[in-house]
Amino acid sequence: MDTTLLAQLFLIGIVSGAPLAVLGLGMSLILNVAHRFHFAFALTITLGGFVAAILATQAGVPAPLAVLIAAVAAGLVGAAIEMAIYRPLERRAGAASLLPVFVSALGLTIGGQSLIQLVWARDTTSRPFTLMASERLPMPLDLRLTTLDLTTLVVFGGIAAVAVVILRFTRAGQVVRGVRGNPLMAAVVGVRPATVYVWIFALASAASGLAGAFFAARFSATPAMGFDPMFSAFVVAFLAGAAAPALRVVLIGLALGVVQSVSGMWIPSNLTNIVVFGLLFAYLAARGLGVKVPRRLRLAGKA
Amino acid sequence: MEYWISYLDQAIIFAIFAVSLNVLVGYAGIFSIGSAAFGAIGGYVTALVTLNLGAPTIVALLLAALAGGIIAQVLSAPILGLSPEYVMLMTLSLSILLVAVIAAVPMLGGQQGLFNMPLPAFTGDKLLRPSQFLPWLVLFLIVTLLLVWRTAESPLGRLLRAARDDRTAVRSLGKNPLWAQISAFGLMSALTGLAGGLLVLYNGIAAPSMFSLNQTMLIFAMVVIGGIGSIPGSLAGAVLVVGIAPLLETVLRLSPEDSALVRPIVFGAVLILVMRLRPAGLVPERLRVPRALRSRVAATVPEISEPRPAVVDTSERPPVVLQVDGISKSFGGVQAVRDLSLQLRAGQITALVGPNGAGKSTVFNLVTGAIQPDAGSVVLEGRDITGWAPHRVARAGMVRSFQDLRVFAGLTPIENVMMGGLPHPGENPLALYAAFRSVHRRERAIAQDAAAWLDFVGVDPMLRVPTSSLSFAQQKQVAFARVLGTGARILLLDEPLSGIEGNAAEDMIALIDRMRSLGHTICIVEHSIQAISRLADWAYFMEEGTVTAEGRVADLLADSRLKEAYFGIA
Numbered sequence A: 001m002d003t004t005l006l007a008q009l010f011l012i013g014i015v016s017g018a019p020l021a022v023l024g025l026g027m028s029l030i031l032n033v034a035h036r037f038h039f040a041f042a043l044t045i046t047l048g049g050f051v052a053a054i055l056a057t058q059a060g061v062p063a064p065l066a067v068l069i070a071a072v073a074a075g076l077v078g079a080a081i082e083m084a085i086y087r088p089l090e091r092r093a094g095a096a097s098l099l100p101v102f103v104s105a106l107g108l109t110i111g112g113q114s115l116i117q118l119v120w121a122r123d124t125t126s127r128p129f130t131l132m133a134s135e136r137l138p139m140p141l142d143l144r145l146t147t148l149d150l151t152t153l154v155v156f157g158g159i160a161a162v163a164v165v166i167l168r169f170t171r172a173g174q175v176v177r178g179v180r181g182n183p184l185m186a187a188v189v190g191v192r193p194a195t196v197y198v199w200i201f202a203l204a205s206a207a208s209g210l211a212g213a214f215f216a217a218r219f220s221a222t223p224a225m226g227f228d229p230m231f232s233a234f235v236v237a238f239l240a241g242a243a244a245p246a247l248r249v250v251l252i253g254l255a256l257g258v259v260q261s262v263s264g265m266w267i268p269s270n271l272t273n274i275v276v277f278g279l280l281f282a283y284l285a286a287r288g289l290g291v292k293v294p295r296r297l298r299l300a301g302k303a
Numbered sequence B: 001m002e003y004w005i006s007y008l009d010q011a012i013i014f015a016i017f018a019v020s021l022n023v024l025v026g027y028a029g030i031f032s033i034g035s036a037a038f039g040a041i042g043g044y045v046t047a048l049v050t051l052n053l054g055a056p057t058i059v060a061l062l063l064a065a066l067a068g069g070i071i072a073q074v075l076s077a078p079i080l081g082l083s084p085e086y087v088m089l090m091t092l093s094l095s096i097l098l099v100a101v102i103a104a105v106p107m108l109g110g111q112q113g114l115f116n117m118p119l120p121a122f123t124g125d126k127l128l129r130p131s132q133f134l135p136w137l138v139l140f141l142i143v144t145l146l147l148v149w150r151t152a153e154s155p156l157g158r159l160l161r162a163a164r165d166d167r168t169a170v171r172s173l174g175k176n177p178l179w180a181q182i183s184a185f186g187l188m189s190a191l192t193g194l195a196g197g198l199l200v201l202y203n204g205i206a207a208p209s210m211f212s213l214n215q216t217m218l219i220f221a222m223v224v225i226g227g228i229g230s231i232p233g234s235l236a237g238a239v240l241v242v243g244i245a246p247l248l249e250t251v252l253r254l255s256p257e258d259s260a261l262v263r264p265i266v267f268g269a270v271l272i273l274v275m276r277l278r279p280a281g282l283v284p285e286r287l288r289v290p291r292a293l294r295s296r297v298a299a300t301v302p303e304i305s306e307p308r309p310a311v312v313d314t315s316e317r318p319p320v321v322l323q324v325d326g327i328s329k330s331f332g333g334v335q336a337v338r339d340l341s342l343q344l345r346a347g348q349i350t351a352l353v354g355p356n357g358a359g360k361s362t363v364f365n366l367v368t369g370a371i372q373p374d375a376g377s378v379v380l381e382g383r384d385i386t387g388w389a390p391h392r393v394a395r396a397g398m399v400r401s402f403q404d405l406r407v408f409a410g411l412t413p414i415e416n417v418m419m420g421g422l423p424h425p426g427e428n429p430l431a432l433y434a435a436f437r438s439v440h441r442r443e444r445a446i447a448q449d450a451a452a453w454l455d456f457v458g459v460d461p462m463l464r465v466p467t468s469s470l471s472f473a474q475q476k477q478v479a480f481a482r483v484l485g486t487g488a489r490i491l492l493l494d495e496p497l498s499g500i501e502g503n504a505a506e507d508m509i510a511l512i513d514r515m516r517s518l519g520h521t522i523c524i525v526e527h528s529i530q531a532i533s534r535l536a537d538w539a540y541f542m543e544e545g546t547v548t549a550e551g552r553v554a555d556l557l558a559d560s561r562l563k564e565a566y567f568g569i570a
Helices: A003-032 A043-056 A064-120 A147-169 A170-181 A182-186 A193-219 A227-240 A244-264 A274-288 B002-027 B035-053 B057-080 B085-103 B130-152 B157-165 B167-172 B177-201 B212-224 B230-251 B256-277 B362-366 B392-397 B413-418 B429-434 B436-457 B474-486 B504-519 B529-535 B552-557 B560-567
Strands: B320-331 B334-345 B349-353 B375-380 B398-400 B490-496 B521-525 B538-543 B546-551
Touching: A003 A043, A003 A147, A003 A227, A003 A244, A003 A274, A003 B362, A003 B398, A043 A064, A043 A193, A043 A227, A043 B177, A064 A193, A064 B212, A064 B256, A147 A193, A147 A244, A147 B320, A170 B349, A170 B538, A182 A193, A182 A227, A193 A227, A193 B035, A193 B429, A227 A244, A227 B085, A227 B167, A244 A274, A274 B057, A274 B085, B002 B035, B002 B157, B002 B177, B002 B212, B002 B230, B002 B521, B035 B057, B035 B085, B035 B177, B035 B212, B035 B429, B057 B177, B057 B504, B085 B256, B130 B177, B130 B230, B130 B429, B157 B167, B157 B413, B157 B538, B177 B349, B177 B429, B177 B436, B177 B504, B212 B230, B212 B256, B212 B560, B230 B256, B320 B362, B320 B413, B320 B521, B334 B349, B334 B538, B349 B362, B349 B529, B349 B552, B362 B429, B362 B490, B362 B521, B413 B436, B413 B504, B429 B436, B436 B490, B474 B504, B504 B521, B504 B529, B538 B552, B538 B560, B546 B552, B546 B560
Parallel strands: B349 B521, B349 B538, B398 B490, B490 B521
Antiparallel strands: B320 B334, B320 B375, B538 B546
């Protein structure tokens, strides 16, 4: 086995896993606290990528500022989706809101993706976005790490670290855990679960917009760019479990990035993305067949 | 004209996709988003056998359907063991995985797909123009609709819809819906495979893009817009979703490229609006009252036979029909039931009383097989039924009601009660297609029985409303009629008076008394001492998971210690 190649793939995996960790954490909160099957996460990722690319390339906005604006825009859209679409459906359907929320998210994703294509990518399949000059950094073992890789690692590693600390040690984290455990009781002691849900959507969507901007910087923005990261976020959230501490979710996100990357040693690089779906499929099949899954890997809800 | 016919052809093919998906989502409650996957299986099988083996068109399509059905049967084991959100994810990941693998396999044509297929032909004439395809596609649609109709609008369909609403309640009535769900999943996936084959033959190519995630979403949109649980709705949904493209191109004069982009925006908006304003879709799910009752209800509803006299002299000590010996159950570190023994005697009402948390409902769960005891035995009329599954226990003659009712919310009252009828050949997928006459006869008999039981409890059998829309007291009556409809001799009633008061409570007490008069052996868990005093021939007093006293209710209530344990006062 080529250890240098393995080390390189591991490093790439950590870099690609950092955004997945943050996306997974956002999805975990959306699924397990707000209880929304938020398929439209793909839309806010795509939106972030395109807003950053268009602002930087067409409006002349400095790239870092474009990335920030993209994150804010995605956050606002996420919060609006919760308030204007999901919440009314939940009020009417209650516990049976799974399908209406999913179908609405499907509609948002189908329509939103095509709208983005119609407005911003009508004549081209992709929009390039240069966040920074991607220069190679000096590394041992002749490993390849660029400034964009390092920035990705620092930004998403930092966000993940801050999120873990907030969720574990602050009053805000206590509120989130309380609402996740029992929203009714949380309401009795003065917490407004609906407000918590909106904040979760806003912050998770902002993080997804940020991730979208970084994906665009790496691969350029395309209308379908949100799907693979969205599915990865689902996989991370499900593998972590319903009541998972934030640190576990982050570590599973990083691990998923590494698994995807290292699988490139055995399967063609254009197919490494399907490793996520393979993992998800195998995991769910095992669940469905009643195969015993280690307690730490158990999923949310009943199966 | 060929332009419009080409869209009609596509609408027909997608209608086959949509009605098949609707039976899964709307009837069976299997939230599959794997239509594109099974379509791809059928499509590529068709392309491969046509290209490589020169198979006749009809053979290729049959193989496509067979492949879809067989793979669905294999996958049904894990899929049916999952809750809806996981079924969505699993079928979605299957779709994406399959298309990615197809695109990566050179033998399957990679991204370009398989093409240069011979023109399809059914009777020797090769099909080239849309108008030549049309009659054959109509024929396939008719066959599909017949199969779907026979499956969905039948006792099997009713069983699927009941299991969709509450699988536990179905099992408590002596029916195991698993085989019906597996069959429906297999048959509908076979039809989806057929639709995939038709799509490939129609386009003359099998390419991964034809079975992408977008395609899955479009099919789902057809079902939702048309109406979940409505077959005519799916037809309308397919026509609308496919038909919007030519409308955009001819009315708004959009280019085909722009039309392809605007269509998903329109669908997306429509999906959101439908969910918000009309969640039942354009054509809502039908509410059904059996045809056999509609025209001559007054003449055919039979009277329930004359009540037998109640057993009033408990000193007679009728024979024991249920013997529970030393059962125990703990959950983690909590001992819910501990070395509990009790007997139910024929024709008597036996009450289980005790403070909250004493384990009374757990005893019902243990004796009906909903949960397995750690120790002890349950013997029903001489047969050891310890550890039996709930549907086997029900078939053996012991059925329970639930404190939270668990009526089948989307079914009409008469359909709820018909679910109690045992057994029904129409719930067997093989008999359903082979024995039309006996299925019809049994359906009529069960409908008449169900109507009689609804009359008995005081609910109009002809009500064509979802049972969930009835008052709580009426839903209780329906739940009781459903239990009676099983024909079980032993009935376990879990808190029948909870949530009702006044006249409704009086009516319920009278109803339970009448049930005893019919000869049923009844065990009742109830907090209302007044009701128990009036109804129960014998009572067991439970504390902390075990029986601490038994006797006549009046004797138990005279015991100051028990009174204190129950009411907190001496």
